[in-house]
Amino acid sequence: EADIYQTPRYLVIGTGKKITLECSQTMGHDKMYWYQQDPGMELHLIHYSYGVNSTEKGDLSSESTVSRIRTEHFPLTLESARPSHTSQYLCASSTGSGNTIYFGEGSWLTVV
Amino acid sequence: QQQVKQSPQSLIVQKGGISIINCAYENTAFDYFPWYQQFPGKGPALLIAIRPDVSEKKEGRFTISFNKSAKQFSLHIMDSQPGDSATYFCAASNNRNYQLIWGAGTKLIIKP
Numbered sequence: 001e002a003d004i005y006q007t008p009r010y011l012v013i014g015t016g017k018k019i020t021l022e023c024s025q026t027m028g029h030d031k032m033y034w035y036q037q038d039p040g041m042e043l044h045l046i047h048y049s050y051g052v053n054s055t056e057k058g059d060l061s062s063e064s065t066v067s068r069i070r071t072e073h074f075p076l077t078l079e080s081a082r083p084s085h086t087s088q089y090l091c092a093s094s095t096g097s098g099n100t101i102y103f104g105e106g107s108w109l110t111v112v
Numbered sequence: 113q114q115q116v117k118q119s120p121q122s123l124i125v126q127k128g129g130i131s132i133i134n135c136a137y138e139n140t141a142f143d144y145f146p147w148y149q150q151f152p153g154k155g156p157a158l159l160i161a162i163r164p165d166v167s168e169k170k171e172g173r174f175t176i177s178f179n180k181s182a183k184q185f186s187l188h189i190m191d192s193q194p195g196d197s198a199t200y201f202c203a204a205s206n207n208r209n210y211q212l213i214w215g216a217g218t219k220l221i222i223k224p
Binding site: 039040041042043045048090092099100101102103104105106 | 144146152153154155156157158161199201205211212214216217219
């Protein structure tokens with residue numbers, strides 16, 4: 001069982017609000033990721049980090065931003081939420097040399 | 113070149129039957145091929161993985177078959193059970209950047 005935690009699990013917010021999705025892992029993994037996934041659909045990588053102070057954009061363009069100030073923490077921020085941001089956001093991590101990715105349980109965001 | 117093509121999109125199998133999901137890739141630099149299982153409301157979790165130096169890997173009722181010349185790999189679930197109902201994702205990566213390239217997913221339903 002992977003130790004990767006996401007909060008909040010469910011969030012309903014109004015258009016234009018700023019939100020931060022929190023992600024923490026206790027495994028000391030160097031690499032962390034954010035994926036966006038609509039229910040039952042493909043996984044889209046939106047951000048990744050290979051270590052502290054390292055962040056990169058993924059394959060899917062996203063208006064969100066991320067930061068990696070501490071190894072264990074990789075928050076995702078939306079400055080101004082829109083209904084098109086409604087989706088599930090999955091945080092994940094992996095070791096520096098390993099291929100196995102461990103996922104959190106996801107944060108379900110609904111923007112009304 | 114970076115794509116992993118997964119089929120079928122959805123699959124219904126009777127309890128006790130064999131479930132087969134297929135994936136194909138183009139990039140010959142890929143050297144790690146995992147399968148992830150995702151239940152509704154949860155993040156994906158690693159199920160089984162294979163490297164191209166073997167043609168088959170078995171773990172309990174789950175088997176990966178790998179065909180290097182055809183650039184294809186498949187997941188076989190023997191004696192399928194209702195608890196196997198989930199979405200299955202194949203993926204591939206290489207040992208240079210460990211970035212996983214994901215298939216589109218297969219929704220598997222096992223009928224009692």
